[in-house]
Amino acid sequence: MGTPYFPGCTLATKAKNYDTSGRAVAAALGMPLDELPDWQCCGATFPLATDNTMALIAPARVLIQAEQTGADKITTLCAICYNVLKRTETTLRKHPEQIERINWFVSTDETTAGQTYTGRVQVTHFLQQLRDDLGWKALGEKVTQPLKGLKVAPYYGCLLLRPPAEIGLDDPDQPVILADFLAALGAEPVDFPYKGECCGSYLVVNKPDVPTALSGTIVESAAKHGAQALVTACPLCQYNLDVKQKGSSRGVPVLYFTQLLAVALGLSSEARALDGHYINPATLFAQ
Amino acid sequence: MRILLSAETVHGDFVKQIEEISGQDLLACNQCGKCSSGCPVAFALDLLPNQVIRMAQLGQEDVLQAQTIWTCASCQTCVSRCPKNVDLPRVMEALRQIAMERGTTPLYVAELRPDLVTDAPQMAIIGGFRKFTS
Amino acid sequence: MINKALVIGAGIAGIQTALDIANSGHQVALVERQPSIGGHMAQLSETFPTLDCSQCIMTPRTVEVGHHENIKLYMYSQVAEVSGSLGDFAVKIRQRTKYVNWDACTGCGVCQEKCPWKAPAEFDRGVGTRKAIYTLSPQAVPNKPVINPQVCVRLQSIAKGEKPKCGACLKFCPTNSIDFEQKESFVEEHVGAIVVATGFDLFPQTKLPEYGGGKVPDVIDALAFERLLSASGPTGGKVKRPSDGQEPREVVFVQCSGSRDPEHGVPYCSKFCCMYTAKQAILYKHRVHSGQPYVFYIDIRAGGKGYEEFINRAQQDEGVVYLRGKVSKIFRDGDKVMVWGSDTLSGRKVEVAADLVVLSVAAVPAISENGCRVPGLDLTLDENGFYQPSESELSPVESNIPGVFLAGAGIGPKDIPETVAQASGAAAKVLTLFRRG
Numbered sequence: 001m002g003t004p005y006f007p008g009c010t011l012a013t014k015a016k017n018y019d020t021s022g023r024a025v026a027a028a029l030g031m032p033l034d035e036l037p038d039w040q041c042c043g044a045t046f047p048l049a050t051d052n053t054m055a056l057i058a059p060a061r062v063l064i065q066a067e068q069t070g071a072d073k074i075t076t077l078c079a080i081c082y083n084v085l086k087r088t089e090t091t092l093r094k095h096p097e098q099i100e101r102i103n104w105f106v107s108t109d110e111t112t113a114g115q116t117y118t119g120r121v122q123v124t125h126f127l128q129q130l131r132d133d134l135g136w137k138a139l140g141e142k143v144t145q146p147l148k149g150l151k152v153a154p155y156y157g158c159l160l161l162r163p164p165a166e167i168g169l170d171d172p173d174q175p176v177i178l179a180d181f182l183a184a185l186g187a188e189p190v191d192f193p194y195k196g197e198c199c200g201s202y203l204v205v206n207k208p209d210v211p212t213a214l215s216g217t218i219v220e221s222a223a224k225h226g227a228q229a230l231v232t233a234c235p236l237c238q239y240n241l242d243v244k245q246k247g248s249s250r251g252v253p254v255l256y257f258t259q260l261l262a263v264a265l266g267l268s269s270e271a272r273a274l275d276g277h278y279i280n281p282a283t284l285f286a287q
Numbered sequence: 288m289r290i291l292l293s294a295e296t297v298h299g300d301f302v303k304q305i306e307e308i309s310g311q312d313l314l315a316c317n318q319c320g321k322c323s324s325g326c327p328v329a330f331a332l333d334l335l336p337n338q339v340i341r342m343a344q345l346g347q348e349d350v351l352q353a354q355t356i357w358t359c360a361s362c363q364t365c366v367s368r369c370p371k372n373v374d375l376p377r378v379m380e381a382l383r384q385i386a387m388e389r390g391t392t393p394l395y396v397a398e399l400r401p402d403l404v405t406d407a408p409q410m411a412i413i414g415g416f417r418k419f420t421s
Numbered sequence: 422m423i424n425k426a427l428v429i430g431a432g433i434a435g436i437q438t439a440l441d442i443a444n445s446g447h448q449v450a451l452v453e454r455q456p457s458i459g460g461h462m463a464q465l466s467e468t469f470p471t472l473d474c475s476q477c478i479m480t481p482r483t484v485e486v487g488h489h490e491n492i493k494l495y496m497y498s499q500v501a502e503v504s505g506s507l508g509d510f511a512v513k514i515r516q517r518t519k520y521v522n523w524d525a526c527t528g529c530g531v532c533q534e535k536c537p538w539k540a541p542a543e544f545d546r547g548v549g550t551r552k553a554i555y556t557l558s559p560q561a562v563p564n565k566p567v568i569n570p571q572v573c574v575r576l577q578s579i580a581k582g583e584k585p586k587c588g589a590c591l592k593f594c595p596t597n598s599i600d601f602e603q604k605e606s607f608v609e610e611h612v613g614a615i616v617v618a619t620g621f622d623l624f625p626q627t628k629l630p631e632y633g634g635g636k637v638p639d640v641i642d643a644l645a646f647e648r649l650l651s652a653s654g655p656t657g658g659k660v661k662r663p664s665d666g667q668e669p670r671e672v673v674f675v676q677c678s679g680s681r682d683p684e685h686g687v688p689y690c691s692k693f694c695c696m697y698t699a700k701q702a703i704l705y706k707h708r709v710h711s712g713q714p715y716v717f718y719i720d721i722r723a724g725g726k727g728y729e730e731f732i733n734r735a736q737q738d739e740g741v742v743y744l745r746g747k748v749s750k751i752f753r754d755g756d757k758v759m760v761w762g763s764d765t766l767s768g769r770k771v772e773v774a775a776d777l778v779v780l781s782v783a784a785v786p787a788i789s790e791n792g793c794r795v796p797g798l799d800l801t802l803d804e805n806g807f808y809q810p811s812e813s814e815l816s817p818v819e820s821n822i823p824g825v826f827l828a829g830a831g832i833g834p835k836d837i838p839e840t841v842a843q844a845s846g847a848a849a850k851v852l853t854l855f856r857r858g
Contacts, residue, residue: 010408044413045361048380050310055417080410162363172367173630173750193752193759198327198362204407205415206394207358210331235408243406319681319719323763325631325749329770337746337765368631368749370682 003129004071005033006062008081009041015078015235017273021258022077022126024271028262029142031129033075036065044080045202046087053101059088060102061112066121075124077258079234083159083167085123090166093119125160127177127233127257128169136184144266146186150284152260153190153227154178155218157237158198172196178231181257185264192225194218199240215244223252229284230254242278251279296346301385305343308381313344315371322365322375331358336365336375343378351386355379357393357419380418387421394419422508423613424855427452429500429795430787432460433837434618434829434844436482441848443491447855450610451486452495452514454789457561458483460620464544464644466651466658468837469700470731476560476653483562496523497567499789501607503615503797507824507854512610518603520568520576521554526598528556528564532590540572542655546623546645548663549655554590554599560653568599575601614824614851617795617808618844621830624679624686624783632678632751632780638664639758639777640751642678643697646779650704660708662777665756669712669776672705673760674698675748676718679783687783689805692834694781695722699735701779706739714741715773717748717762725836744771751778784834798825807833818847826850 005026011019026033042062047055062085066074076082092099099117106112130139154175161172170177175196179189197218200211219241222230230252232238238254245251254277262272263285274282296302306313316337323335334342334353342350350356356379365375387393394415403412424447428439431453439449457463463483465475486492501515521532536552544557553572556564568590570576578586579601591599623642626635633640639662641649652658662669676694679686695718702714716735721743723732735741746763753759757774764771786806794800801809801821808827811819820827826847829840 008410009413010410014408041413043417044410045417047417048361048374048377049308049384050377051308078410080414158360158362158364162367164367171630174634193754198360198364200328201360201362202411202414202418203328203358203360204411205399205403206419207331208400210328210358210360213330214327236411236414239406239408239411317681317719318765319677320746320763320765321749323749323765323770324746324761326770329763335763335765335768335770337763338768364749368685370684370686370747372684 002032002034003073003075004066004069005035006074006076008078010235011078017276018077018256020273021262024267025258025261028265038065042081042084046084057102057105059084060117063121064115064117072120073122073124075126077126079160082125087166089123136180140184143185143264145264147264150187151190151226151228152182152187153192153222153230154195155230155232156196157234160233190225190227192221194221199237201236211240212244215240219252231257231260233257246278253279253281255281299346301348302346305381308384309377311374311378316340316373321368325364325368328358328360356382422858423611425612426851427512427612427615430618430620431458432620433462434840436486437841437844438616438828438848439492441845442851443489445852449492451492452498452500454499456497456567457557466647469696470727487562500795508613510612514608516606518605520601520603521566522598522600523565525596526565527596531593535589535593538572538574545648545655548645548648614854616826616828616847618828619831620787621784622787624785637753642780642782646701668709671775672714672777673773673775674716674779676781678780691784693836696728698781699732702741703735703739716743719747818843
């Protein structure tokens with residue numbers, strides 16, 4: 001009943017709170033996440049140069065590792081992992097010559113000899129499973145502590161939805177998946193115009209002023225529209241939006257959707273994993 | 288601000304290399320500007336995205352000096368809205384790769400800020416290295 | 422050869438064709454799916470490049486059509502089936518249920534006054550309302566109403582088998598013209614030639630999610646803005662924005678909304694938008710002297726007679742700010758509408774906090790409710806759904822079927838002069854056939 005799960009390097013370490021809350025809610029909903037027995041970093045960005053087969057090998061190996069478990073689906077929580085794996089899947093389907101190269105490379109390594117990519121595995125995101133496999137109505141019925149109109153702004157960021165031709169999870173300009181998710185939990189989704197605007201992503205490494213400016217605009221817009229919190233599916237978005245507000249007394253907490261779900265399902269404080277934020281989200285919840 | 292155009296520049300090796308690495312037909316771009324209109328980092332750029340494509344179309348190698356190619360966050364907004372489906376993130380990547388191949392080194396491990404290494408999610412650093420090192 | 426013609430569509434193309442054939446002494450059956458004639462030209466405030474009042478220049482023709490002894494007008498009707506061939510086409514015409522006896526109706530308008538049920542007016546593109554019993558506009562020709570079953574509470578109660586509700590129109594009509602028992606009827610005509618002049622519709626805002634997807638009240642399409650400008654429109658010609666009725670000070674016109682977009686819209690250029698946008702910006706400045714119009718464009722297409730000069734007038738004399746850069750995103754921000762465009766000429770991303778945004782949406786082929794074209798006529802369509810002439814350069818009004826001709830925007834978007842020229846061209850082709858026998 002479980003789905004093969006790829007946590008990615010950040011969820012295994014810096015964003016453990018996302019991983020912990022994710023596993024807990026998945027188990028509570030009867031759709032447990034089964035971590036792949038063997039995995040490595042997906043590469044954190046989808047290789048955009050057409051001749052970069054090397055950079056495709058890491059995510060392709062993840063797909064191979066998923067196929068090794070016998071499953072035809074693999075799920076993720078991290079939006080960038082999802083984007084990389086999903087685009088890898090679509091690229092390999094479109095370019096059989098890449099599959100040949102990758103399978104050859106994989107066969108040369110004794111630890112992976114015998115494994116090949118057959119194209120069976122489909123990459124999905126846990127939000128997609130909630131929407132399509134469980135359904136919002138069924139999710140709502142499992143909520144024991146509805147969020148009582150808590151105003152939460154869904155922040156989609158970039159890579160959960162774009163490019164739509166290859167990702168196809170939801171419409172990037174008029175997305176509803178996180179808003180529907182929030183409504184199922186009894187929260188009040190706050191629509192705001194920057195819900196799909198970039199937080200600055202990896203520019204925090206070489207041009208930190210840019211994510212600072214972008215994240216500031218996003219948080220400001222959400223707050224202006226009445227949001228008490230933001231919810232996201234990406235650890236890098238979470239970091240950028242959170243660190244921008246570091247030290248602020250009127251900060252708007254930025255939570256992972258799984259943390260909010262853990263609260264609504266009435267799970268333990270351990271399962272909620274509300275730690276590790278600059279702006280403490282625990283203040284939002286009565287107990 | 289004056290350039291000399293010839294068949295060698297507009298159909299030369301530089302243009303061919305960009306098209307090969309990016310897999311894009313640069314002439315598909317009719318310079319409508321929609322990419323620039325929606326680019327979230329436009330405020331921090333020296334050349335707008337459509338201008339980078341324009342320079343590439345005209346075979347102008349000094350486009351490699353633009354800050355824009357190192358400020359692109361690969362947010363995919365441009366390609367999602369482009370009426371001609373020109374994959375600008377791929378073109379930016381191609382330009383970065385050519386620049387690095389020619390010796391530009393935008394990112395050094397030794398120069399990473401310590402707070403970044405301790406605080407930021409490692410996906411940011413990995414992403415940064417994937418984009419900005421060869 | 423039956424010397425009678427069928428003209429499908431009574432917009433300006435159909436009207437011109439019908440008049441040309443009728444004035445030559447031949448009979449015309451003119452079929453129009455709306456309750457009145459005039460098509461989109463009747464919705465315009467003024468026309469470019471002269472800024473003539475659209476209704477004023479059209480009325481002599483619509484009145485002539487209405488009274489012509491050689492023209493049989495089938496209003497609120499559709500062609501249900503065509504069979505036969507050049508010289509003798511059998512045409513089955515479906516006369517839709519009006520629920521009003523037009524022979525008795527005098528067009529007094531009392532029914533519309535008394536009807537309590539409102540709906541957004543299609544003629545006003547949603548910026549105005551109409552009643553369940555309605556004419557398209559107060560100047561409609563013929564000025565006789567029809568009842569819309571989706572809005573009429575009495576018809577809905579009858580359909581559900583309940584006791585019939587309301588009936589206000591029935592009560593107040595002085596000539597007893599309301600007939601809720603009326604059924605649709607069919608008429609057969611035999612004609613020697615057919616002219617298809619079915620015109621165009623507009624690309625829906627729902628297909629422009631980055632521009633608000635039709636959900637932002639102050640983002641309207643150009644035809645809706647035209648209704649705001651029109652003296653006989655829902656605001657009496659005062660430019661008032663839909664959300665709060667305030668006069669907008671900053672108005673942004675967004676060209677190419679859906680056009681020239683093979684990926685998400687239509688691949689072609691809709692031809693008339695550059696001109697009508699300049700017209701609307703000029704008219705807006707005339708109404709709101711302190712207002713500032715902006716036009717975001719990719720190219721300006723102004724090849725017609727006097728057209729380039731008209732654009733210059735907008736830019737130079739009227740101070741319309743033209744910015745070359747396709748708009749990427751439009752969203753509401755408080756009581757403003759933010760527009761993200763660019764000016765590629767100066768190399769800047771441009772943001773405008775607008776009070777009102779007008780989208781020049783693409784023109785698409787007009788398709789009737791049942792989706793199909795003219796049943797029984799296997800007309801060739803191009804890849805965009807417009808009628809394909811048998812030979813583009815030298816036979817622009819001839820279809821692939823002998824005896825069937827094309828005119829107007831059904832072939833592709835075009836302005837009024839070109840439409841009228843094609844209409845007369847198609848009429849000439851028909852008359853040649855009739856002459857030859």
